[in-house]
Amino acid sequence: MTRLGFLVARTLRDESALQRLSVPQAGLLAALRDKHVALVGNARALAETDHGARIDAADLVIRINGAPMPSAESHGGRTDWLALAVRLSQADRARIAPDRILWMSPKRKRLDWRTATSPGFYLHPLADYRALQARLGAPPTTGAMMIDLIARSQMARLDLFGFDFFASLSLSGRRTADQVPHDFKGESEWVREIMLADRRIRRH
Template sequence: MNRLRFLAARSLRQETALMRLSVPQRELLADLAGRSVALIGNARALAEAAHGSAIDKADLVIRINRAPMPAAPSHGSRTDWLALAVRLAAPDRDRIGPARILWMSPKRKRLDWRTAASPGFYLHPLGDYCALRDRLGAPPTTGAMLIDLALRSGLASLTLYGFDFFASQSLSGRR
């Protein structure tokens, strides 16, 4: 699909066409199987900890949205996958340097061409989003969707860092 067709599919909410840009979910889940995964949230409290080396030792490091990394001792330095629900500016994308981008938001109109055309791009199915929303009784966060996805994969371990459920606010937003 070229950029013009992408823009048309996005504007017209043609989910089937957009899903053709994505690696299949089964491939993503297979990439997680048997691996230790560090999932990094954006809680401000993480900056006060020293988890960086443990994060970087994981087989796979997944960060969320703008992926603030104020210091390697607290946040580590690796990002293998980046899970987005927001558009990411080019300088942030270059700073983070993920090998794979996952678009988790149901808001397809926020999805940009550079993200959708990136190698290994994954588009989280709307059906999965809706099923989790219905189970939770509320719209799931990007972190909740990642946890749900990871737990369906057969991974060896999942360790959460930077998740305190907004007790310390966020390093990347106003919440």
């Protein structure tokens, strides 16, 4: 697809054309097989921990959106995959340097050409987003979408870091829970149920 074709497809919301830029979901899930995955959220409370070495020791480190990393001691420094629902600035792209970008947002007009043509690019299907939204009764966070996606794989283990469901707010912004469209209480309960059903998943 040319850049012009991409812009036309994005403007017209031509999902089938945009999906042709993405690796198949089956291929993405296959890449998780037997992996120890660290999914790093952006809760401010994570900055007060010493989880960094544990995060970097995972087979695959996945971070979210702006992926703030205030210190190596708390956050580690490696990013293999970056799950996005916002546009990435040039400075953040260079700082984070992910090997693969996953576009999780249903808002396709925010998707840029550089991201869509990056190596291993993945576009999360709208049907998956809508199914999780219906289950939660509210728009899911990027973190929730990633937990849902990873849990469907044959990964060996998933460790969640920096997930306190907005109790300590976010390192990536100043908004409060009532200023964002997510149901953090509902997501917290949903994750608790998932962890009870799937012992591969742990929250730190």
